[in-house]
Amino acid sequence: MSVLLVAEVLAGQLNKDSTAKALTAAAQLGAVDVLCASGGCGAAADELAALQGVNKVLCADDASYEYAMAEPMAALILSVADQYEHIVFPATTSGKNIAPRVAALLDVMVISEVMAINGPAEFVRPIYAGNAIQTVTTADAKKVMTIRTASFDSAAEGGSAAVESMAVVACDAPVAWVSNEVQESDRPELTSSDIIVSGGRGVGSEENFALIEALADKLGAAVGASRAAVDAGFAPNDWQVGQTGKIVAPQLYVAVGISGAIQHLAGMKDSKVIVAINKDEDAPIFQVADYGLVADLFDAVPEMTAAL
Amino acid sequence: MKILVPVKRVIDYSVKARVKSDQSGVELNNVKMSINPFDEIAIEEAIRLKEAGTASEVIAVSIGIEKTQETLRTALAMGADRAILINATDSVDVDIEPLAVAKLLAKVTAEEAPGMVILGKQAIDNDMNATGQMLSALLGWSQVTYASKIEVDGDTLNVTREVDDGLQNITAKMPAVVTADLRLNEPRYVKLPNIMKAKKKPLEMKTPEDYGIDVSPRLAVQSVVEPPARAAGIKVESVTELLDKLKTEAEVLS
Ligand SMILES: Cc1cc2nc3c(=O)[nH]c(=O)nc-3n(C[C@H](O)[C@H](O)[C@H](O)COP(=O)(O)OP(=O)(O)OC[C@H]3O[C@@H](n4cnc5c(N)ncnc54)[C@H](O)[C@@H]3O)c2cc1C
Ligand SMILES: Nc1ncnc2c1ncn2[C@@H]1O[C@H](COP(=O)(O)O)[C@@H](O)[C@H]1O
Numbered sequence: 001m002s003v004l005l006v007a008e009v010l011a012g013q014l015n016k017d018s019t020a021k022a023l024t025a026a027a028q029l030g031a032v033d034v035l036c037a038s039g040g041c042g043a044a045a046d047e048l049a050a051l052q053g054v055n056k057v058l059c060a061d062d063a064s065y066e067y068a069m070a071e072p073m074a075a076l077i078l079s080v081a082d083q084y085e086h087i088v089f090p091a092t093t094s095g096k097n098i099a100p101r102v103a104a105l106l107d108v109m110v111i112s113e114v115m116a117i118n119g120p121a122e123f124v125r126p127i128y129a130g131n132a133i134q135t136v137t138t139a140d141a142k143k144v145m146t147i148r149t150a151s152f153d154s155a156a157e158g159g160s161a162a163v164e165s166m167a168v169v170a171c172d173a174p175v176a177w178v179s180n181e182v183q184e185s186d187r188p189e190l191t192s193s194d195i196i197v198s199g200g201r202g203v204g205s206e207e208n209f210a211l212i213e214a215l216a217d218k219l220g221a222a223v224g225a226s227r228a229a230v231d232a233g234f235a236p237n238d239w240q241v242g243q244t245g246k247i248v249a250p251q252l253y254v255a256v257g258i259s260g261a262i263q264h265l266a267g268m269k270d271s272k273v274i275v276a277i278n279k280d281e282d283a284p285i286f287q288v289a290d291y292g293l294v295a296d297l298f299d300a301v302p303e304m305t306a307a308l
Numbered sequence: 309m310k311i312l313v314p315v316k317r318v319i320d321y322s323v324k325a326r327v328k329s330d331q332s333g334v335e336l337n338n339v340k341m342s343i344n345p346f347d348e349i350a351i352e353e354a355i356r357l358k359e360a361g362t363a364s365e366v367i368a369v370s371i372g373i374e375k376t377q378e379t380l381r382t383a384l385a386m387g388a389d390r391a392i393l394i395n396a397t398d399s400v401d402v403d404i405e406p407l408a409v410a411k412l413l414a415k416v417t418a419e420e421a422p423g424m425v426i427l428g429k430q431a432i433d434n435d436m437n438a439t440g441q442m443l444s445a446l447l448g449w450s451q452v453t454y455a456s457k458i459e460v461d462g463d464t465l466n467v468t469r470e471v472d473d474g475l476q477n478i479t480a481k482m483p484a485v486v487t488a489d490l491r492l493n494e495p496r497y498v499k500l501p502n503i504m505k506a507k508k509k510p511l512e513m514k515t516p517e518d519y520g521i522d523v524s525p526r527l528a529v530q531s532v533v534e535p536p537a538r539a540a541g542i543k544v545e546s547v548t549e550l551l552d553k554l555k556t557e558a559e560v561l562s
C-alpha cells in the first residue's frame with residue numbers, strides 16, 4: 001500500500017522546504033501520493049508535482065482548507081485514509097496540530113518527530129529533549145507520523161507527477177481563522193538557512209537585538225533566539241529555537257549570550273559547526289561549541305560584523 | 309463552567325535525562341520528578357479563569373503511578389479545587405501513551421461535563437505533543453493548540469496561537485480543548501499555607517477499568533540510546549582567530 005504525505009500549504013503557499021524534506025522520509029516507505037489542500041492551491045500542486053518521488057498529487061482547492069485548520073483537514077484525510085498504510089506530515093506546528101487528530105480518529109497512536117525510518121513499522125525519534133533516542137515499532141495497521149525535517153534532505157526537483165483534483169469533504173468546523181500576525185522579513189527561513197545567528201537573554205533588550213540582526217545580515221543568515229529572549233520580548237516567538245521551538249541543523253550556528261540550557265540545545269545541537277560567544281567561561285553552551293569565544297558580546301559581535 | 313486540567317508527572321525540567329545501560333529507557337528512579345511545566349501553565353490559566361469568575365471549579369486529573377498524587381497535590385496547592393488520579397500502572401518506567409490518556413480523559417470529561425479542558429502542549433518526557441489533539445478528536449470539541457492567549461466571550465473562545473511563522477488568531481466555539489504554550493502565562497509560586505490546605509482537598513482514586521479503557525501500548529520500545537556525542541571543541545582567543553578558523557578549518561565561511 002502506498003504512502004500519503006500531507007503537504008504544508010497555508011493560504012495557497014507551499015512550504016516547500018519542510019514538505020520536500022518530509023517527502024524524502026516518506027519515499028523510504030513506498031510510493032508517495034501528496035495531498036495538497038488549501039484555498040487557491042493550484043500553483044502549489046504544480047510545485048509538488050515537480051518534486052522527485054511523487055506518484056501523484058491530490059489537490060483539494062477549497063477555502064475551507066485555507067489555513068489548514070485541524071478539523072476540516074482531518075475530515076479530508078480520513079476520506080482517503082483507507083487507501084494508505086502510512087500517513088505522513090512534516091513536524092511543523094501545522095503538521096503537529098493535525099497528525100494526532102487523524103491518528104485518534106483512526107484509533108492508532110501517532111509517532112511524533114520521526115528522525116529515521118528503519119522499516120515500514122520501525123521508527124526512531126528523540127525523547128527527553130533529545131537526550132535520549134528511542135526506537136519504536138508499531139502494531140497499528142495504519143501508521144500516522146510527523147517527520148523531523150532537520151533530519152532529512154530535501155527531495156530533488158525534476159518530477160512530473162499528475163495532479164488530480166479531490167472532492168471536498170463537508171465539515172462543520174467549530175474553529176475559524178481570524179488573522180495572522182507575521183513579521184515580514186527578507187532573511188532566510190530559520191529551518192532552511194545554512195547559517196543561523198541566535199541571541200539570548202544576554203543580548204539584554206529588543207533594541208540590542210539589532211546587533212544580532214546586523215551580524216546575521218552580513219552572513220546572509222537567519223536569526224534565532226532562546227526562550228528567555230522571546231519571553232522577555234527581545235524577539236518574536238517564531239524565532240525560538242529549542243525543544244519546544246524550532247529544530248534546526250544549519251552548517252553554522254552562532255549562539256550569542258545564550259547559556260545552553262538542555263531545552264535550547266535540543267533544538268540546535270545537530271548543527272554542523274557551533275560557535276558560542278558568552279562572557280561566562282563556564283556556560284554549558286561551550287560544551288557543545290566547536291569554537292567558543294569568551295567575550296562580552298557587545299564588543300565581539302560588532303567587531304565580527306565589521307570584519308566580515 | 310468547570311475546567312478540567314490534565315497534568316503529568318515527569319522528570320524535572322532541570323534534570324538531564326540519563327539513559328539506562330540496558331537501553332530499556334531513561335533512569336527515573338531517584339530522579340527529581342515534577343509537574344510537567346506546560347501543565348503548570350495550564351493549571352495557572354484555569355485558576356485565573358476561576359478568579360475572573362469565568363470558571364466555577366478547576367479539576368486536576370492525572371494518569372500514572374500512585375505517587376502521582378504528589379503532582380496532583382501541587383496542582384491543588386496552586387489552586388485547583390479537587391483532583392482525580394487514574395492509577396494505570398505500578399511502574400515508574402511505564403509511560404501511558406497519549407491515545408490511552410486521551411481515551412481516559414474523554415471518559416472523565418463525559419462524567420464531569422467541563423466547558424473546557426486545558427492541557428499542556430507537550431509532555432517534556434516523551435515529547436509527543438499529541439494528547440490534546442487526540443482528546444479533541446474523540447470528543448468532537450473545538451481543537452485549540454499552542455495557545456498563548458485565551459479569552460472567553462460567551463460561547464466563543466478568542467485565541468492567539470503560537471505557530472511557525474508567528475502568531476495566529478482564531479475563534480473557537482465552546483466547549484473546547486486547549487493546549488497551553490509557554491507564553492500563555494507565568495505560573496504562580498505555591499505558598500506554604502496553600503500546600504497545607506491542598507492536603508485536605510479531595511483526591512479521588514480511580515483505575516482504567518473503572519472507565520472500561522484498555523491502556524496497553526500501541527508502540528513497543530525496542531531501544532533507548534544516547535544521542536551521538538559531539539566532539540570536544542576549542543576556545544578561541546579573539547574574533548580574528550574565530551573568523552580565521554571558520555574559514556580555513558571548518559570551511560563554513562568563505
Ligand atoms: C518546558 C520548557 C520548555 C523550554 N523550551 C525552550 C526552548 O524551546 N528553547 C529555549 O531556548 N529554551 C527553552 N526553555 C528555557 C530554558 O530552560 C532556558 O531557560 C533558556 O534557554 C535560557 O535562555 P538564555 O540562555 O538566553 O538565558 P540565560 O540562561 O539567562 O543565559 C544568558 C547567557 O548570556 C550570557 N551573557 C550575559 N551578558 C552577556 C554579555 N554581555 N556578553 C556575552 N554573554 C553574556 C550569560 O553568561 C548567560 O550564559 C524551556 C524551558 C522549559 C521549562
Ligand atoms: N499521563 C498523563 N496524565 C495526565 N495528563 C497527561 C498525561 N499524559 C499527557 N497528558 C496531558 O497531555 C499533554 C500533552 O502530552 P503529550 O501528548 O504526551 O506530549 C500534557 O501536557 C498533559 O496536559
